[in-house]
Amino acid sequence: MRTVSSLAEVADLATSRAPLFVRFSAGPEADSSEVSRDHESGCELPGLSVNPLNPEPWFDRPVQHWVARQFVQYAHLGENGRYAWVLAGRVVGRGPDCEPLVADVEPVARIPDEVVREARDLYEDVFDAGQDGT
Template identity: 45%
Template sequence: MPVVDDLDRLVALIRNSAPDEELYVRWSQGPVADLPDGPGSAQSSRDALTGIELPGLSANPLAVEPWWGDRPLRLWVARRLYDYCHLRDLRGPGVRPWVLVGEQCGRGPDNEPLVQCRRPVAWVSERALREAHRAVEAQPSTEWGPLHRAD
């Protein structure tokens, strides 16, 4: 699977995606772990609190919501990466973000989309993650951070 080298290339990937392709970012060990029988096969995640098997892969949409207006797509994408960057450390070695074309099939216990992957697209590089982190940290808010539950 190709690697998106930097944040601007990820933005271009989203900007140039086909209108009928919904792009998502997922933090995991990747398509080999999540799609053992390939795209379109039964795919599931597990709720960390209860252990319940969920009917799809938990992922976050990269599509911009209408209320975002004319704000920079780069900041939208940076935030989508930054929100769940803690999963790298929480879920162990080999966990990193990857982009997929998917179809929403439900919502998880944290109200996150559950998707069926139609096609893996690309890994997101460490450089892109660092750029996303810098873009978010450059914002003037002191009340905002990743969506990590405190101990």
């Protein structure tokens, strides 16, 4: 698994291959040896909970904006030895928050904390998080 060095590099990944996802966890090795569970119900999930990295067709902004938004939504999970990483895989369902659940995971890239900070800075610059948006 390679390590990316910038948000632009992640955006390039997101435009070169689909589907790709981002996950905050202890990494692919740790995830492969554990069963994912819904924290509230205790139900076993059929795959890893992830966030889509490829922009939706309706998103008419730069790809870096989409990627930054996807990172920021779950960046709070990147604590206590957890980090962001990009993966490919097969969607096998939806989690309790309607997030994709992915199996047959292929690790693609590790996202260093500096790149997550770069995403947060861009997000704060380009999105008006205080507005409704509807």
